[in-house]
Amino acid sequence: METPRHAPQRQFAVADDCLRLGGLALTRLAERVGATPFFAYDRGAVAARVAMLRAALPSGVLLHYALKANPMAALAQHLAGLVDGMDVASAAELRIALDAGVAPAAVSFAGPAKSHAELRCAVAAGALLHLESEGEMERVAETGAQLGLTPRVAVRINPNFELKHAGMRMGGAALQFGVDEERVPAMLQRLxxxxxxxxxxxxxxxxxxxxxxxxxxAQSHSVNLALRLAAHAPAPLRLLNIGGGFGVPYFPGQCELELAPIAAGLERALALLADTAPQARLVLELGRYLVAGAGIYVCRVRERKLSHGQVFLLTDGGMHHHLAASGNFGQVIRKNYPVAIGNRMAGGPRETASVVGPLCTPLDLLADRVELARAEAGDLVVVFQSGAYGPSASPAAFLGHPPALEVLV
Incomplete structure (x- = not known):
């Protein structure tokens, strides 16, 4: 078990009243970690997820891991041996990817408002810079001249179409991301x-x-748009990153993403690229899809409390560790992540309860009136689907409570 930063990941199976992660029963895992709250990530589950995706998709598609989903150093190192590259959005993430052993040429750096220091780091390392604006293009060129290097760049396009039914929209509107597609030809001429x-x-x-x-x-539109704009490029198209967007089910009624229609579309895209841009490699950039299901968040009940007939389980964890589970990370309507009393997975009385943390705000809510095994002080609350957007996406400094541990098992 490795603890290079703080937090774990998840794949679980219920057996003998225990939740198991990486072959360890939850109670034993909690003993090994030594304290709650913690995140635990299952390396076997991550590897199985990547293998499943590779088996389902055409072999010509490259898989990149979006490090923002979970930048735990040990997890990044594990993934470095499973994927074809990593996508980062800060100098800190760039260091994590390089320290994990990812080749600089397989690292891409995206995000608006990159600092001068970040540009210098990326150019010096040999990473691929995704240009988010014409101004950034000029700054990258200046940085290269200062360092005596020729920066590797890709233009991030803000297309006129959107990804329908997306949980978060990042294209097809007035946005801080990328260059509006109608501006790209002139930008390429200057480039x-x-x-x-x-x-x-x-x-x-x-x-x-x-x-x-x-x-x-959306992938079909992306490939066609890129090929149209490639006619204005100063060099042949060698790489086309069409992002990801693959979702995972968190809430009742949601189902796993069906991969067959996506695979069929990617086969057509690869054939089109082979005919019109034979040097181009096609990249999928995935984060949440690879790691969310491999992680759990575990906190301990400190007290049962009854208020106006409603049971509250007061725990040592909360939104300062797991903002997404509290509903405050992009949810329009708050819904509960899958939650259980991990050491009481089968049998025994059940009740409707709310799971809350120690923060002085009503937003500190990990589960709102859900059916759970009856819990007492000392029991373990488990939040599933917690391998992505956990500690690094949460307000850990709020009120000064200790950080959650992270472990890879």
Missing amino acids: GRLALDFVGFHLFVGAQNLSAGAIAE
């Missing part, structure tokens, strides 16, 4: 006069989507 190595395009139009049809449609 050809600068000391920049044009590699390709990046499109990321949405996230957390469970509609295979919508994803396949």
Whole structure:
């Protein structure tokens, strides 16, 4: 078990009243960690997820891990041996990817408002910079000149279409991300006069989507748009990153994403690229889809409390560790993540209870009136689907409570 940062990941099976992660029963895992709250991530579950995806998709598609989903160093190192590259959005994430052993040429750096220091780090490392604006293009060229290097760049396109049914919209509107598609030809013309190595395009139009049809449609539009704009490029298209958007089910009524329609669309895209841009490699950029299901968040009940007939389980964890589970990370209508009393998985009385943390705000709510095994002080609350957007996406400093541990098992 490794604890390079703080937090775990998840794949679980119920047996003998215990939740198991990485072969360890939950109670034993909690003893090994030594304290709650903690995140635990299952390396076997991550590897199985990547293998499943590779088996379902065409072999010509490259898989990149979006490090923002979970930047735990040990997890990144594990994933480095499973994927074809990593996508980062800060100098800190760039260091994590490089320290994990990812080749600099397989690291891409996206995000608006990159600092001068970040540009210098990326250019010096040899990472691929995704240009988010014409101004950034000029700054990257200046940085390359200062360092005596030719920066590798891709233009991030903000297309006129959107990813339908996306949980988060990142294209097809007035946004801080990318260059509006109608501005790209002029930008490419200017890029050809600068000391920049044009590699390709990046499109990321949405996230957390469970509609295979919508994803396949957006991918088709992305490939066709990139090929049209490649006619204006100063060099042949060598890489096309069409983002991800693959969602995972968190809530009742949601189902796993169907991969067959997406795979069929990608087969057509690869054939089209082979005919029109034979040097181009097609990249999928996935984060949540690879790691969310491999992680759990575990906290301990400190007290049972009854208020106006409602049971509250007061725990040592909360939104400062797991903002997404509290409903405050992009949910329009708050819904409960899958939650259980981990050491009482079968049998015994059940009740409706709310799971809350120690923060002085009513937003500190991990589960709102859900059916659970009756819990007492000392019992363990488990929040599933917690492998993505956990500690690094949460207000850990709020009120000064200790951080959650993270472990990879």
